[in-house]
Amino acid sequence: MSQSATGSPSPDIGPDTLGAALTRFTRTTGAYAGAVYLLSPGDLDEHDDDPEGPGVPGVPDGQMLRLAVLSGVSAGIAAPWARVALAATTPVSDAVRERRLVWIGGQEELARRYPRLALVLPHPFVMAAAAITTGPKVWGGLVLHWSSAHPSTLSAAEREAIADACHHLALLLRQAAHCGHPVVAGPEPRVLPPSRNRTAGAAEAQAAVDFAERLPSGCCALDPDGRITFVTTAGADLLGAGIPDLLGARPWEALPWLDDPVAEDRYRAAALSRRPTSFTARRPPDQWLSFHLYPDASGISVRIVPTPSADAEDPPRLLHPAPAAEPGRAAALHHLMHLAATLTEAVGVRDVVERVADQILPAFGAQALAMMAAEDGRLRIIGHRGYPAGHVDRFDATPLTSGTPTVRVLTTGIAEFFAGLADLRQAYPDIDPRDGMAAWACLPLITSGHPVGSLILAYDRPHPFPSEERAVLTSTAGLIAQALDRARLYDATHQLAHDLQAGLLPHALPSVPGLDVAARYLPASRGMDVGGDFYDLIRLDGTTAAAAIGDVQGHNVQAATLMGQVRTAVHATAGAPPGEVLARTNRLLTDLNPGLFTSCLYVHLDLTGHRACLATAGHPPPVLRHPDGHTEILRPTPGLLLGIEATADYPTTDIVLPPGCVLALYTDGLVEAAGVDIDEAIASLAGRLARDRSRSMDDLADALVGHGRRSAPRIDDIALLLISPTDT
Numbered sequence: 001m002s003q004s005a006t007g008s009p010s011p012d013i014g015p016d017t018l019g020a021a022l023t024r025f026t027r028t029t030g031a032y033a034g035a036v037y038l039l040s041p042g043d044l045d046e047h048d049d050d051p052e053g054p055g056v057p058g059v060p061d062g063q064m065l066r067l068a069v070l071s072g073v074s075a076g077i078a079a080p081w082a083r084v085a086l087a088a089t090t091p092v093s094d095a096v097r098e099r100r101l102v103w104i105g106g107q108e109e110l111a112r113r114y115p116r117l118a119l120v121l122p123h124p125f126v127m128a129a130a131a132i133t134t135g136p137k138v139w140g141g142l143v144l145h146w147s148s149a150h151p152s153t154l155s156a157a158e159r160e161a162i163a164d165a166c167h168h169l170a171l172l173l174r175q176a177a178h179c180g181h182p183v184v185a186g187p188e189p190r191v192l193p194p195s196r197n198r199t200a201g202a203a204e205a206q207a208a209v210d211f212a213e214r215l216p217s218g219c220c221a222l223d224p225d226g227r228i229t230f231v232t233t234a235g236a237d238l239l240g241a242g243i244p245d246l247l248g249a250r251p252w253e254a255l256p257w258l259d260d261p262v263a264e265d266r267y268r269a270a271a272l273s274r275r276p277t278s279f280t281a282r283r284p285p286d287q288w289l290s291f292h293l294y295p296d297a298s299g300i301s302v303r304i305v306p307t308p309s310a311d312a313e314d315p316p317r318l319l320h321p322a323p324a325a326e327p328g329r330a331a332a333l334h335h336l337m338h339l340a341a342t343l344t345e346a347v348g349v350r351d352v353v354e355r356v357a358d359q360i361l362p363a364f365g366a367q368a369l370a371m372m373a374a375e376d377g378r379l380r381i382i383g384h385r386g387y388p389a390g391h392v393d394r395f396d397a398t399p400l401t402s403g404t405p406t407v408r409v410l411t412t413g414i415a416e417f418f419a420g421l422a423d424l425r426q427a428y429p430d431i432d433p434r435d436g437m438a439a440w441a442c443l444p445l446i447t448s449g450h451p452v453g454s455l456i457l458a459y460d461r462p463h464p465f466p467s468e469e470r471a472v473l474t475s476t477a478g479l480i481a482q483a484l485d486r487a488r489l490y491d492a493t494h495q496l497a498h499d500l501q502a503g504l505l506p507h508a509l510p511s512v513p514g515l516d517v518a519a520r521y522l523p524a525s526r527g528m529d530v531g532g533d534f535y536d537l538i539r540l541d542g543t544t545a546a547a548a549i550g551d552v553q554g555h556n557v558q559a560a561t562l563m564g565q566v567r568t569a570v571h572a573t574a575g576a577p578p579g580e581v582l583a584r585t586n587r588l589l590t591d592l593n594p595g596l597f598t599s600c601l602y603v604h605l606d607l608t609g610h611r612a613c614l615a616t617a618g619h620p621p622p623v624l625r626h627p628d629g630h631t632e633i634l635r636p637t638p639g640l641l642l643g644i645e646a647t648a649d650y651p652t653t654d655i656v657l658p659p660g661c662v663l664a665l666y667t668d669g670l671v672e673a674a675g676v677d678i679d680e681a682i683a684s685l686a687g688r689l690a691r692d693r694s695r696s697m698d699d700l701a702d703a704l705v706g707h708g709r710r711s712a713p714r715i716d717d718i719a720l721l722l723i724s725p726t727d728t
Contacts, residue, residue, distance in 0.1 A: 013172050013173075013175060013176035013179075013181070013183060014176075014181075014183055015068055015069055015183065015185075015186065015190035016190070017172060017183075018036050018068060018069045018169065018172065018173075018183065018190075019069045019071070019190055019192045021165070021168060021169060021172065022034045022035075022036055022069050022071055022142075022169075022192065023071060023192060023195070025142075025144075025161070025162075025165035025168075026071060026072065026144065027195075028161050028165070029144055029146075029158055029161045029162065029165070030146065030150075030158075031072070031144040031145055031146050032072045032145060032146060032147060032274050032297060033070075033071060033072025033073045033144070033145040034069075034070075034071045034072060034142070034143065034144050034145070035067055035069065035070050035071070035078065035092075035142070035143040035189075036067075036068050036069040036132075036140060036141075036142055036143075036169065037065040037066060037067055037068065037084065037092055037096070037140045037141040037142075037143070037185075038065070038066055038068045038139060038140040038173075038183065038184060038185045039063070039064075039065060039066075039086070039096075039138065039139065039140050040064060040066055040184060040185065063085070063086040063087070064083050064084065064085055064086060065083070065084045065085075065086055065092060065093060065096060065140060065141060066082070066083055066084075066184075066185035067081065067082045067083070067084075067185060067189040068140070068183070068184075068185035068186070068189060068190065069189060069190045069192065070189045070190070070191050070192065071191070071192035072145065072192075072194075072224075072297060073145070073224060073271055073272065074191070074224045074225040074226065074271070075188065075189060075191050075225070076225060076226070076362070077268060077271060077272070078189070079362045080358065080359060080362075082188075082189060082358075083358060089114065090114065090117060091104060091114065091117075091127060091128075091129035091143070092129040092141040092143050093141075094129070095129040095130050095131050095141050096129075096131045096132075096138055096140065096141040098131075099131045099133060099138060100130075100131065101128060101129070101130045101159070101162065101163075102128065102129040102130070103126075103127075103128050103153075103154055104126060104127045104128070105126050105151075105152035105153060106124070106126060106148070106152050107122075107123075107124050107148075109152075121272065123268060123269040123272040123273050124148035124273045124275065125145055125146065125147060125148055125272050125273050125274075126145070126146045126147075126148065126150045126152070127143065127144065127145045127146070128143070128144045128154065128158075128162060129141055129142070129143045129144075130142050130162050130163070130165075130166050131166065132166045132169045132170045132173065133166065133170055134167075134170040134171065134173075134174050137170075137174070139169070139170055139173040139174070140169075140173070142162070142165060142166050142169060144162065145272070147273055147274035147275060148273045148274075148275055149274075149275070194223075194224050194297050194298040194299065195297050195298070209230075212230075212232050213232050213233060213234070215232070215234075216234075217234060217235075217238070217303065217304060217305045217306065218231075218232050218234040218235025218236070218237070218238045218239070218303075218304040218305075219231075219232050219234075219235050219301065219302060219303050219304060220232070220235045220246070220251075220301075220302045220304065221299055221300070221301055221302070222250075222251075222267065222299050222300040222301075222302060223298075223299045224271065224298070224299055225250075226250045226251075226264070226267050226271075226300075227248055227249060227250055228246045228247055228248065228249055228250070228251060228254070229247070229248075229299065230247075231243055231246050231247065234304075235304050238283075238287075238289060238304050238306065239251075239255060239283070239289075239304070240255070240283055241254060241255060250264075251263060252264050257281065257282065257283055257284055258281055260281065262279050262281070263279065263281060263291075266278070266279045266291070266293060267293065267300065270293040270294075270295040270300050271295060271300065273295075274295050274296070275295070276292065276293060276294050276295070277293050278290060278291060278292045278293060279291055280307060287306065288306070288307045288308065289304055289305065289306060289307060290304075290305045290307045291303070291304055292305070339355065339356065339359035339360065339363070339476070339479070340479060342355045342358075342359070343355060343356075343479065343480070343483040346483055346486075346487055347487070347490055348487050348490055348491050349373070349382055349383070349484065349487045349488055349491055350383065351487065352480070352483050352484050352487045353371050353382060353383030353385075354383070356369070356371065356455075356480055356483075357369055357383070357385035360457065360476070361385065361386065361457075364441075364457060364469070364473065365459070365463075366386075366441075366457040366458060366459050367386050367437070367458060367459060367460045368384070368385060368386025368387045368435070368437065368456075368457075368458040369384065369385050369386060369387075369455065369456060369457050369458065370383075370384040370387060370392050370395070370455070370456045370458075371383045371384065371445075371453065371454075371455050371456075371480075371484075372395075372398075372406055372453045372454045372455070372456075373445075373452060373453035373484065373488065374400065374410060374451055374452065374453055377399060377400050377401075378397045378398060378399055378400060379395075379397070379398045379400065379406055379407060379410070379453065379454060380396060380397055381393070381395060381396040382453070386458070387435065387458075391434070391435055403428070404428070404431065405418075405424075405427075405428060405431070405440070405442040405456075406442055406454040406456060407454075408442075409442045409443060409444040409454055410444050410445070410446075410451050410453065410454045411451070412444070413444050413446050413451075414444070415441065415442065415443045415444060415470065415473065415474050415477065416441075416442045417440075417441050417442075417465040417470060418439060418440045418441075418442075419439055419462055419463055419464050419465055420438060420439055420462040421433075421438060424440060435458060436460070437458035437459060437460055438459060438460055438461050438462050438463075439458070439459040439461065439462050439463035439465075440456060440457065440458050440459070441456070441457040441465065441473055442454060442455075442456055443455045443456075443457070443473060443474065443476075443477035444477060444481075445477055445478075445480055445481035445484055446477075446478065446481055447478065447481040447482045447485050450485070452481045452484050452485050452488075453481070453484060455477055455480060457473070506519075506535075506536060506537075509537045510537060510538075510539045512537065512539050512545050512607075513542075513607075514607040514725060514726055515537075515545065515605070515607065515723060515724070515725060515726065516697050516723075516724040516725075516726055517537055517697065517721070517722060517723050517724070518697035518698045518700065518701040518721075518722045519535050519537075519701065519719075519720060519721045519722070520701045520702070520704075520705045520718070520719070520720045521533065521535070521717070521718065521719050521720075522669075522705060522717065522718040523717055532550075532551060532552025532553065532562060532563040532596070532598070532717075533550070533551050533552075533563070533667045533669065533717035533718070533719035534548075534549070534550050534551075534552075534563045534566065534567055534719065535547075535548065535549045535550075535665070535719045535720075535721040536548045536549075536567060536570060536571070537721070537723075538570075538571060538574045540574060540575050543606070543607050543608045544575075544604065544605060544606060544607060545605045545607065546574045546575070546581075546602065546603065546604055546605065547602075547603040547605065547665060547721060547723055548567075548570050548574075548600060548601065548602045548603070549600070549601050549619070549665040549666065549667060549719060549721050550563070550566060550570075550598055550599055550600035550601070550617075550619065550642075550667075551598065551599045551600075551619070551667045551668060551669075551717070551719070552566065552596055552597075552598045553596045553597050553598065562589075562592075562594050562596055562598070563598075565588070565589075565592065566585060566589070566598055566600065566642070569584065569585040569588045569589075570585055570600070570602065572584075573585065577604070577613070577615075577652065578602045578603065578604050578613050578614060578615035578650070578652050579615045579639075579649070579650040579651060579652045581602050581615070582600060582602055582615050582616075582617050582639065582642065582650040583648070583649070583650055585600065585642055586617065586640075586642045586643065586645075586646065586648055586650075587646050589642050589643035590643055590644070590645070590646040591646075592643075593643075594643065596643065597641040597642065597643045597644060598617070598641060598642040598643055599616075599617055599618045599619040599620075599641055599642070599667075599668075600616070600617045600619055600642055601614065601615075601616045601617075601619040601620075601622065601665055602614070602615050602616075603622075603663070603665070603723075605657070605723070605725075606657075607725065610656065610657050610658050610659065610725055611654060611655065611656055611657055612654070612655050612657045612663070613652050613653070613654050613655075614634070614636045614652065614653045614654075614655065615636065615639070615650045615651065615652045615653075616636050616637075616638050616639065616650070617638070617639050617640065617641055617642045617648075617650060618638055618639070618640060618641040619638075619667075620666060620667070620668050620671065620678075620682065621633050621634050621635050621636070621682065622634050622663055622664060622665050622666075623663075623664040623666075623682070623685060623686045623689055624655065624657075624661060624662070624663050624664075625661060625662040625664070625686075625689050625690060625693075626658075626661050627658055627659070627660035627661050629690055629693050630690060631686040631687070631689050631690045632686075633682055633683070633686055634653070634655065636651070636652075636653035637651040637653065639651065657725050658725065659725045659726055659727045660724070660725070660726075661724065661725065662689065662697075662700070662722055662723070662724045663722070663723040663724070664685075664689055664704070664720070664721075664722055665720070665721040665722075665723070666685070666704075666718070666719065666720045666721070667717060667718060667719040667720075669717045669718040669719070670685065670704070670705070670718045670719075670720060671684075671685055684707075685704065685707065688703065688704060688707045689704065692704075697722055697724060700722060701720055701722055704720060704722075705718060705720055
C-alpha cells in the first residue's frame, strides 16, 4: 500500500491499474482499441520545480511519448508507434502538445491531416486522441479506435466520456507521483488480454469443435496477434500442413506460399477496421483458396474455401478482394513502408539513427544494430540500439584500411550475411565478436555510388537470411544511406548557421555599474535554428548606457547576416537620441535594400537621473515592473519597421526608471503563438513578471523564457533582455 496526497492509504498504481481503467473506458465509449501514452519523467522540464507545473515545457529536443498500455490490437501492429516524438505530427503528439482532442473521422481526413500515418495504415477506422492532464500538468495521451462503421463525428456523450477518462487517468497518475512512485512506461507496453463475450466449459468447448468439424470447407481462428489458436481438420488439409505445425504460428510464417503482403495486409485490415474482409491465394501447384476473415475483440475467425482459379469465368465471391502483390516478408514490408515515410521527416543524423532503429529491429526480428559513418578515413559509430555502450565503443574509429566486415562491405558495396558464428569465423578467422549474438547482417550504406557508412544487424539466435530477405535488407540499406547522407548535410549546414549566429550575437553583456541585467536567446524549434533576433547593451559613459533589441524578418543565413549589419549600425550611432539612432539605421537599411524588414526598440538609459528614453520601429511593447511589483505594458508611439521608408520618423517616449524596477525587452517569439491573441499573450507575460519578484535576474530570465516556451511550439526565435537599475 502507498499513501495518497492526503495521507490516506491507497493501492499501488501502475500499468495494471491504468489497464483496468482503459478497459472500462473502451467499453464506455464503444471503442474497440485503446492506448495510454506517458511522458517519461526524464523528459519533463528540469527547471520546473512545481510538481503541478506544465509537463510539456516547449517541446524540448528528444521529448518522447512512450506507449504504456495497449488494448484491442496486437503489440506487433502498434510497434511502429511505441515511441512517438512529442514534436512529431501525429494525432497523439498533437493532442498532448496542444492539450486538445484530436478526432479523425475517416480515411480521407486521416490522409489530409496525417498523410504519413495514412500511408502506413491504409485501412478504414476512426480514432480520437486526447491529452491526459490535471490543470496545467500534462501526463501523457489517450488514444481510442473505433471501427469504420462509427459515424464520422463524435457524439456529445462520447466527448464527455473521453474527457472523463482522461481526467480519471490523470488523477491516478498524479496520485502515484505524489506517493513517490510515478507510473512510467516499461520497455514494452502492457498489452491487455482481449475481452470475450462468453467463456465455455470443457463440454461446451468440445461441442464447438465438433460443430466446426462438421462444417463444409475449413476454418481456423487467429488471436489478436495473428497466431492460429484453432484449425479444423479440413482447414489443415486445405492448407497442406498438420494441425500441430499450425497451432501457435502465424499463417504467413508457417506456410511459405502465404508469405505474401496481401495475407498480412488483410489480417491488419480486419484487426484495425473491425470489418469482414477476404482475399485469395494459390497453394502450389494449382489449388486456389479464398480466405474470409471475420474479426471481433477476441481475434479473427477465418473461413477457408476451395475456389476456381483466379482467371476462371466464375471467380470466387469475396467480401473485400485484395490486390495481388509480389512475394516477400509482409511484416518487414509493413515496417519498411513506415520507415520510408518517416525518414522523409528526419532532420539530423541522430534522428535518422533513432527512426531506423525503431523500424528495422521489429521488421527483421533483430535484437541489436549499430550504424557507422565514414569520416576522415575511419568508420565512426554514430548510433546503436540493443548493444551496451562499452561494446560498440571498441569498434569506433575503425580505419578504412582494416579487413573488418563493416569496412569490407563499405569498400566493395556488397552486403555480407552470417547465419551463425561458424560462418563469421570462416570468413573472418581473426574476429571474435564477443557481443553475445549468434547471427549478423553487415550492410553497406551507399548512395549514388558514394560510400556513406555501414549498418550491422545482430540476432541472438542463428538466422538463415533467405534470398528474399537479403534482397529487402540490401535495398533498405540504400534507403537508409540516402537519408543518412541528407542528415549529415543538414547537420553540417545547421552547425555552420549556428556558428554564424553565435559569432554575430554578443558573447557576454558588458558590466555597467548601476544596472543588473540578464539576457537569453533561443533559436526556433523548426527550420535551420538561425534567425535575425538580436539584443545589445552598450556602455556609453559613466552615467549613461543604451539597450537595443530587434528582429530581422526570416529564418536563414541572410536574416542572420542582416542582423549583424543592424547591430553594427546601432553601435555606430549609439549615444545619439533614440529617434535619431533608429532613423540613421533605417536609412542604411533602405540603401542596402535587402528585401527584409526589421523591428527594433532602442532605449537610452540615464543611470543617475533614473530615467529612460525609448523609440521603437514596430517592435513589441516593453513591459515594466515597478518596485512595488505591479507591471505596466509600455506603449511608445511606434515608427515604421526599418527598411521600408527612408524618411520615416521615430518618436521618442520618456519614462521613469527607479531602482528596483525591471524593464523587459523581448522579441515576438516569446509571446506569439497560432490562435493566441497577441495582447493577451503580452498581458500573460506581464503577469508572470509580476509574480516572480523573488527571483534573481538570471532566474527571472529563465522563468520568462520557460513561460514562452510552454505557451506553444516555437516557430520563431526568442530574444529577451532584462534591465534593472540599482542603488549603486
